[in-house]
Amino acid sequence: MRDASVGATDRQLIRLAADGDARAIRMLYDRYAPRVHAVVRRIAGDDDLAQDYAQEAWIRAIRALPTFRGDARFSTWLHRIAVNAALQALRKAETRRKHEGPAPADVPIAPVHADSILQKRLERALDELPEGMRQVIILHDVEGYTHEEIGDVLGVTSGTSKSQLSKARAKMRAMLANLDGAAQEHGAEAWSI
């Protein structure tokens, strides 16, 4: 089958989309929606929230398109907008929760498109990590951010990011071991030097 992804370049699409061209915006969406949805879904840890956050990210991006200068790749620029949108939405939700009192516990739902047992286990373990750890491990291990970049995005020091990453990896490892049903002789807490 013909590869339909080639043809119109991002630059062409961005130029038209910045003018509100419906078709160009749709083509940008088709091209990048899975990437955007993946990162916000993992940060949100919930399917319904992920859709809201992704929509917010797209609206911000389309609104900001006229200011896109092409200094960075469009995918990088859009990715950063998506991460920021998701993190800000989470902070807002957290503030709301503090004011409104405890809400019913969310039941994490594994993404339906992860097509291997390992991927499903990883996604489930990510969902179950505490929020701070989840954000750091997603940005570092999944998305490839440096600790300095994570520090900028999350407003923490790179040292904090590094420390959170080690905790997140260790906790995730313990969760995956439990999911495997292979009780380790050395539980996560038992590993002490």
Added chain:
Amino acid sequence: MEHLTAETLARLVDDVPRPDETEHLEACDACSGELTALREQTEALASLPDIMPPLGDWQVLEAQLRSEGLLEDPSPFQKLALARTPGWMPAAAAIVLFLGGAGAGAALTRGGVGLALPSVPEATSVEDAATAVLVAEQGYVTAVSLYHELLARDGGSGGGGDPISRYAALEHVVSVSQAAIRQAPGDLYLNGLLASAIAERDAAARVVSASRDNWF
């Protein structure tokens, strides 16, 4: 023997171990095995696939974008700021026939404009048909982009630049649009674009015809 902590092992996924940690890892199969598992976990996270948004996601987004005025469907004539009615003139027709062959290609090369003309085989399945629509859409975007470039280059007046290059590039826009329309004959965008492009091409042809140093 005291094992390395889980967090230490997690740190060693990225960092070089200290001498005492190296010594321990060399002596302890459990810790070195755990470090290997952590490295595999990190590699697996890095290769997690993208996730498709839920069905209907675009429709929800589209409605929001419209409500914020970020997405519009103006007619191609409004969009391209073209209200002129295309009209054939005998001289222009002659130029079209002449330049439609090798002359157009040469002019395109000189103008630095090069586009692949989309050609889609007849669809025999839904998948092929969907691909054909995508290709047609890309033809549209490519053509409109080139169109905007041409307008920007000549200040929208059609009076600047090399008239033959401009004519040839517009002829190419017409060809791309026609190829796209063959895949989506009822598409208002594409039909409007084609009409606009033909009008501009004809205007460019008149400029070529009227210039004193043309070939006629």
